[in-house]
Amino acid sequence: MKINIFTQTVNREKDIEATLDGYQSVIKHQMYLAEALQKDAIQNSWDARLDKKNGNDWKCTFELLTIGKKRFLTITDEGTKGLIGTQFDDQEKLNEILLSKKKNENLAYFCNSNWSEKSRDEGGNRGRGKVVFLGASKNKIIYFDSFRSSDNRYVFVELYLDIDKEIKYTIYWDIAAKEKLAEVTNSEFNTLKKYGTRILILNPEDKISEAIKRGYLLSCINHTWWEIIKKFNAKILINDGFCKKIAETPMWYKDCVTDINVEDLSEMKFSFEQIFTDNNYKVENFILRFSPKRDIPVNLKGIAIQRGGMTIERIKTEGIVKEESVSKIYGWIEMNEELAGDMKNCCEGAEHFNFFWNRKPATYLNSYIRSKIRIFARHLKLIESEYAKKDKLQKTAAFNAVKALTPLFKKLNLSGKGVGPRIKIIAGRRPNEKLRLSAANFELPNENSRVNYGQSIKGAYVIPINEYNRDFNVLVRTWIESEDGDEQIIEEREFILRRGEGEKIGIENLNINEKLKKGEYSFKATMESMEETNFEILIKENKLKVEKGTILYRINKRFYIEKDPPETGPFGFTPRPSDNRAQLVDWELDGIILTIFYNTKHPQIQPLLNIDDKELTKYLIGQGVMLLYQIKIESLLGDGLIGNNFDNIDSELLSIVKSKNIDKIFPYLLERHSEIMWDYLQLYGDKNKAKGPGRQ
Secondary structure, eight states: OOOOOOOOOOOHHHHHHHHHHHHHHHHOSTTHHHHHHHHHHHHHHHHTBSOTTTOTTOEEEEEEEEETTEEEEEEEEESBOOSOSOOOOSHHHHHHHHHHTOTTOHHHHHHSTTOOOOOTTSTTTTOOHHHHHHHTBTTSEEEEEEEOTTTOOEEEEEEEEOTTSOEEEEEEEHHHHHHHHHHHTTTOSOOOOSSEEEEEEESBOHHHHHHHHTTHHHHHHHHHHHHHHHHHOOEEEEEOSSOEEEOOOOGGGSSSHHHHTOTTOEEEEEEEEESOTTSOOEEEEEEEEEOSSSOOOGGGOSEEEEETTEEEEEEOHHHHSOOGGGTTEEEEEEEOHHHHHHHHHHHBOTTSSOBOTTSTTHHHHHHHHHHHHHHHHHHTTOTTSHHHHHHHHHHHHHHHHHHHHHHHHHHTTOOSTTOSOOOOOSSOSSOOOSEEEEOTTOBOSSTTSEEOTTOEEEEEEEEEEEOSSSOEEEEEEEEEEETTOOEEEEEEEEEEEOSEEOOOEEEEEEEOOTTSOSEEEEEEEEEEEOSOOSOEEEETTEEEEOOTTOEEEEEEEEEEESSOOOTTOSEEEEEOOOOOTTOSEEEEEETTEEEEEEOTTSTTTGGGGGSOHHHHHHHHHHHHHHHHHHHHHHHHHHHTTOSOOOTTSOHHHHHHHHHTOGGGHHHHHHHHHHHHHHHHHHHTTTTSOOOOTTOO
């Protein structure tokens, strides 16, 4: 009996979709394809460099180009060996090359997905990068040409997804290759003059073009490839069609404290240490740094796990050592060849963006990192230290103050899960600063700040505004952050902010789905200076020097996924250290969400952090009373006394508001403050400390 053996028919279009879905699942932001593309492209190029030891004369350039009606993204490298390897003319010869797994057969491997010659300790040895290039094209067509160092021959390849859902390619050599390049590019592209390879992605996806034009691709490269830029002066350039920029090592990864100009930065270094006794797993370098006063950029928080010159993953320090006081520790770790090889082959995700930490040797490395962070934290006196105690004290005081003020909050009709009118402020908390971010179009789908799965948040973006007569080099980030600190970047962009309004940074509609767990979240944005200047800006009539790394403006808007806001408002106190002498207590109001900030560096508050939570609680209550009445008075004046519910408001307050007699307001506020503090101290005083979180 004849037995028929069939070869499985594969739908390569679905393979491309599945591969891209895999990247999206680990990158988790709208620019995921751009980030995946840069990582795979530079990884392939760096691994192919001619000077393996020093990377001399290596360069990689990303360019957006338009030729007639065609748009191209080109990725060109120099100082690489090019697509060397055997010339093949039929399928039989190709199969022989692929199955042989010989070295230096780059051409055959690059033309075929899921094949690679790379050793286990090199990046990209799973062959998925080529699929990303094809997926980056709207037409699912890419071209690549190469000047080969092995034989000085020139090769051109056309690769595409055919109508039968198969990936096919045609190879042209020498004169025919140059003619095909001229045909595809209308003779606008020159042939390569230096050894290397150029990838031409036809009609790149819009998000990739946007990532290049808005500076996000450059930011991804800085955060991923900072090690080879720092050690080898690797040159990676981006040309968006208007200007060319070169990737840099982020300030936070510079060699020493003086280089990065952060006076209070502490550092500890561990070198050439064995992490497990029964093998040769070693850490070549583990650098830990602590920055107590400056905000570490979201994309650089935690410990960067380095392999092959790139950052594979960053793990949060507070996730390893369960102490909130260590959250401002960051750093990076470099592994020896044996550890890096086994981490890649046994623990690394297929997309090269994460590790599985429950597998060996990742479990060994995790334990090592944890132990060193604890050593550093003890050295800094962070764990069970005054720093940690103050943190607990502040949380307890905030809890107790909210509990005491909630009755007044409700009495003034400022709370209640969105029931009642929104508060309208005519004399806002903060005047418009000349250098700021605007999130005026941020809009939640429901009145009570709850967002359900399937709903969207509109206007999840900020608009940078500059009213000074000079330009600023800034970095603006937008992201969402859960209550336990998980962060998802929406967009990050470095640019020159000229006078007037800049472009939107963020997303028009932020879709909420099951990938986000239930709970409290914040939409956040920061504007950070990327230059050293002698210029000073005014914030609340106080001068702030614009230095590299200075946070110039912040935005924080809370919302709740599949969860109602707390009964108390939501309403809360949050510490916000500042050197600004004018900032003692500050507040922000987003719809019905009220946050009162208190300056822990102010001389009036600092001593309260060294006593116990009772004294800070009393202070927060006193300040809170004054602010709540102030907000209510402003809201009544702003509404013109129309449409308000006056049932729970005393007649004296109504009389003052209607008369608009400013002279009466301060005495009234002092009386209310005195009455509420009297009642609080009579109930609690020093005899019965109000119970905070975790108290028995």
